[in-house]
Amino acid sequence: MAANFLAKLAWFAAFTANTVLAGCSSERDATAHFQVLSYNDVYEMKPDSDDSQYGLLVGGPSRVIPIAKKLRQTYENTLILFAGDTMVPSLWSNRFKGLQMVEAQNAIGVDYACLGNHEFDFGIEGFLNVSKASKFTWLNANAYEKSTGQLLRGTQAHAIKQFNSPTMGNLKVGIFGVMYDMKDASTGLYWTDPIQAAKDQVKILRENEKVDFAIALTHQDVDSDNAFSSSVKGVDLIYGGHDHTAQLQTNYGATFL
Numbered sequence: 001m002a003a004n005f006l007a008k009l010a011w012f013a014a015f016t017a018n019t020v021l022a023g024c025s026s027e028r029d030a031t032a033h034f035q036v037l038s039y040n041d042v043y044e045m046k047p048d049s050d051d052s053q054y055g056l057l058v059g060g061p062s063r064v065i066p067i068a069k070k071l072r073q074t075y076e077n078t079l080i081l082f083a084g085d086t087m088v089p090s091l092w093s094n095r096f097k098g099l100q101m102v103e104a105q106n107a108i109g110v111d112y113a114c115l116g117n118h119e120f121d122f123g124i125e126g127f128l129n130v131s132k133a134s135k136f137t138w139l140n141a142n143a144y145e146k147s148t149g150q151l152l153r154g155t156q157a158h159a160i161k162q163f164n165s166p167t168m169g170n171l172k173v174g175i176f177g178v179m180y181d182m183k184d185a186s187t188g189l190y191w192t193d194p195i196q197a198a199k200d201q202v203k204i205l206r207e208n209e210k211v212d213f214a215i216a217l218t219h220q221d222v223d224s225d226n227a228f229s230s231s232v233k234g235v236d237l238i239y240g241g242h243d244h245t246a247q248l249q250t251n252y253g254a255t256f257l
Contacts, residue, residue, distance in 0.1 A: 032165035032212075034173070035075045037068055040083035040116075040219070040241030042101060061104035068108045077163040077171075080109050082136075083241030084116025084179060084219035098126065102133045110136040112159055114177030114217035115143055115152070116241055120187045128154050139177030139217055142197035143189050152189060158201050160209055173213045174205035180220040194220065195231045202234040215239065 042061070071078045086101040098119075105113070113136055119127050124145065131138055131154030140155035151157060158176035165171040178194035178201075198216060205211045214234055218225055219241040229238060 032077075032163070032171050033075075034077035034079065034163055034171070035071055036079045036081060036215075036237075036239075037071055038081040038083065038239040039064070040085065040239075042082070042086050042104075061108060065107055072109065077165070079161060079173070079175075079215075080111050081175070081215070081217055081239055082110050082113035083217050083239050084114045084177075085118040085241060086113075086116070098122065098130045099133055102130050106133075106135040110134075111161065112137050112139050112175050112177070112217065114138070114219055114241070115140050115155065115179045116219040117179070117182055120182070120184070120189065124152070124188050127152070131155070139175060140179070141176050141201050142178045142192045142194050144192070146188055146190055158205060160205075160211065171213070172209065172211045173215065174201075174209055174211035175215045175217060176201040176205070177217040178220075179218070180224060194218070194224075195228055198228065198232045198235070202232060206234050213237070217241075 068080055071080075082105060086098065086105060098121075113134075115127075115138065119130070137159055138155040139157070139159060140152055141157040143152045143155070144150060145152055155177075158174060161173045161175065163171040163173065176198065178197050179191070180194060181191035182189075183191075202214060205214050213236050216228070216232070216235045216238045218228060218238060220228070222240070225238060225240045229235070
């Protein structure tokens with residue numbers, strides 16, 4: 001399968017949140033800015049041609065690295081997110097077991113990634129080798145190891161990214177990751193319902209962590225993302241992988257790409 005490197009630049013503009021002034025019971029609206037570069041389903045080093053009549057080149061880590069670097073240099077508050085599937089398939093995968101793509105992801109400067117189905121093509125141990133080589137955090141709220149009943153090693157359910165905002169002070173962004181149930185006993189894993197797992201994470205992020213903004217990284221088809229956005233309240237932004245389709249939608253108060 002040809003890899004379609006969907007470098008979906010989400011020039012995420014402003015959002016409005018209510019914040020309480022220190023030492024004051026009144027609330028005011030404040031606006032803060034941060035940028036997000038998101039992409040998904042990356043298996044190849046080379047660029048690919050798009051599906052349009054023009055046959056333009058798209059993606060390729062070597063073409064994305066300078067974009068990511070420029071974002072970091074231009075905007076202090078920048079997140080780079082990856083929505084799953086990087087280990088397989090490619091000609092190099094059988095030789096390097098996905099480690100070649102982790103080097104590329106590290107060079108791009110990914111902050112957080114969620115799991116995709118291809119992360120398990122070499123079993124749990126294959127993923128653990130990739131996780132150990134990753135300079136970014138793998139987010140997973142619903143894939144568990146059968147042998148322990150615990151979340152897959154090398155992952156964590158959510159993360160908090162804090163930005164300094166001149167208008168809001170300490171801006172807290174919560175990110176979590178879920179994927180679809182593969183129903184594949186050979187992986188040594190089992191999956192809980194991604195919607196329920198997401199609801200649990202939103203509750204933790206909103207009530208315990210007091211985040212100002214919540215992002216979901218998902219790896220499932222578009223129809224599942226639609227159902228997800230209608231069922232899970234409290235998520236501001238959904239970055240979805242699995243389907244090789246670039247899109248922007250706003251449903252039920254959540255924007256997803």
